[in-house]
Amino acid sequence: MKVDVGPELQSFRGAIRRFLAENRIEALVGAETLNGFGDPAEEEPGGPVDARRHWESILAAERLICPQWPETVGGRGLSAIEMAILNEEFDRARMPRVMRGVGESLVGPSIIVHGTDEQRAHFLPRIIDGTDRYCQGFSEPDHGSDLAGVETRGVVDGDDIVVTGQKVWTSGAHLANAILVLCRTDSNVPKHRGLSYVLVPIRRDGMDNGVELRPMRQMSGASGFCYEVIDGARAPIFNVIGGLNNGWRVAMTTLGNERAYRAATQHLRYEREFWDLVEVARKQSLTTDALVRQDLAWAYCQVELIRYSGLRLMASILANREPGPEASVSKLFWSEYHRRFGSVAMNLLGASAMIRPGGPGYTNDRWQQTFFESRAGTIFSGTSEIQRNIIGERALGLPKD
Numbered sequence: 001m002k003v004d005v006g007p008e009l010q011s012f013r014g015a016i017r018r019f020l021a022e023n024r025i026e027a028l029v030g031a032e033t034l035n036g037f038g039d040p041a042e043e044e045p046g047g048p049v050d051a052r053r054h055w056e057s058i059l060a061a062e063r064l065i066c067p068q069w070p071e072t073v074g075g076r077g078l079s080a081i082e083m084a085i086l087n088e089e090f091d092r093a094r095m096p097r098v099m100r101g102v103g104e105s106l107v108g109p110s111i112i113v114h115g116t117d118e119q120r121a122h123f124l125p126r127i128i129d130g131t132d133r134y135c136q137g138f139s140e141p142d143h144g145s146d147l148a149g150v151e152t153r154g155v156v157d158g159d160d161i162v163v164t165g166q167k168v169w170t171s172g173a174h175l176a177n178a179i180l181v182l183c184r185t186d187s188n189v190p191k192h193r194g195l196s197y198v199l200v201p202i203r204r205d206g207m208d209n210g211v212e213l214r215p216m217r218q219m220s221g222a223s224g225f226c227y228e229v230i231d232g233a234r235a236p237i238f239n240v241i242g243g244l245n246n247g248w249r250v251a252m253t254t255l256g257n258e259r260a261y262r263a264a265t266q267h268l269r270y271e272r273e274f275w276d277l278v279e280v281a282r283k284q285s286l287t288t289d290a291l292v293r294q295d296l297a298w299a300y301c302q303v304e305l306i307r308y309s310g311l312r313l314m315a316s317i318l319a320n321r322e323p324g325p326e327a328s329v330s331k332l333f334w335s336e337y338h339r340r341f342g343s344v345a346m347n348l349l350g351a352s353a354m355i356r357p358g359g360p361g362y363t364n365d366r367w368q369q370t371f372f373e374s375r376a377g378t379i380f381s382g383t384s385e386i387q388r389n390i391i392g393e394r395a396l397g398l399p400k401d
């Protein structure tokens with residue numbers, strides 16, 4: 001089924017497709033989405049450094065970094081549906097977007113909704129040009145699903161807020177120079193009400209700002225996230241988004257966008273991955289096996305459903321509604337799909353899936369990696385159980401957990 005997007009959007013698609021064809025950089029074809037975090041020579045697996053810098057400058061000149069943001073702050077003011085088309089075309093050309101860590105998807109949208117004009121004018125251009133590179137410091141050792149219970153404290157001291165506590169599972173922290181922290185600034189009110197959302201520099205004026213990063217290893221062998229010990233880290237009060245003690249509302253916007261953003265892009269990766277697995281089945285003469293066919297047919301239908309549920313969410317955002325329970329439906333759907341897809345791939349490969357390739361460190365082949373990584377999807381951005389609670393309570397009106 002093809003979605004008719006009308007002549008205007010068709011012409012937008014054509015323009016993006018031409019831009020990508022004319023500016024294609026061979027060395028970056030198939031590279032992972034570029035975070036544009038830190039020194040590009042660092043760990044980001046995004047192709048040669050010079051090529052990545054050049055690509056960033058081309059995208060910046062065309063205002064194609066954070067292009068959905070208002071033109072007044074350096075974006076291009078693209079609508080949600082234009083963003084869906086843009087993502088599809090980048091994916092089709094196999095050229096990477098520059099996402100600025102969680103800047104484009106989480107921090108920026110929350111500042112746009114809850115920040116003051118001064119905060120929007122200050123923070124958003126700095127994300128677009130790569131000056132500020134954020135990671136998301138929500139989870140704590142005892143507070144993951146129970147986010148409202150966070151214990152990290154924020155104390156106002158003159159023009160600063162001083163933050164002390166611990167955060168954990170912070171993706172990309174080792175590549176960021178600032179962390180968005182949800183912290184408790186009032187312990188004398190119900191727990192959702194005493195929280196603040198603070199943008200904390202990891203270093204300040206080139207000096208240590210009391211944020212110690214300890215890398216952690218995932219079961220795939222990768223070390224994509226950190227544990228942070230925050231000891232008296234300072235940020236100007238100006239860096240509190242949404243006002244003191246109003247952080248819960250801002251955090252909900254961040255989480256809604258986190259779920260919604262992936263909902264609209266996830267099918268692109270899954271579609272490619274699906275056809276790659278079909279190719280593996282063909283090479284192994286498994287496409288006549290009834291059980292393999294059944295699994296592949298199931299996976300194909302799920303990817304299509306993810307696609308259309310993502311479009312439905314886009315339409316809701318286009319109508320200026322903030323992502324609500326429908327974002328949880330999408331997140332639950334794609335993450336549970338992918339976890340099962342990882343097992344389908346392992347089953348299809350049979351005994352060979354159990355043998356890891358040789359080489360230094362903890363190596364995995366592509367399908368082993370998919371199997372491991374797909375487990376994480378049902379945990380981050382709120383576990384599947386939490387999504388079911390949200391759907392039950394906010395969409396179906398069931399009694400509270």
Ligand SMILES: Cc1cc2nc3c(=O)[nH]c(=O)nc-3n(C[C@H](O)[C@H](O)[C@H](O)COP(=O)(O)OP(=O)(O)OC[C@H]3O[C@@H](n4cnc5c(N)ncnc54)[C@H](O)[C@@H]3O)c2cc1C
Nearest residue numbers: 136137138139144145169170171376379380381382383385
């Ligand atoms: C790959 C990865 C990347 C991550 N990146 C980040 C990041 O960048 N920033 C960040 O802040 N966090 C990040 N996280 C952390 C993630 O948000 C938490 O792991 C998640 O919210 C779950 O919290 P927890 O691990 O403390 O588990 P817990 O909250 O302790 O949950 C344990 C189990 O109990 C279940 N459970 C808990 N409460 C309920 C309930 N009320 N009803 C039903 N079941 C319940 C959960 O579903 C889960 O199965 C990341 C996690 C992963 C795996």
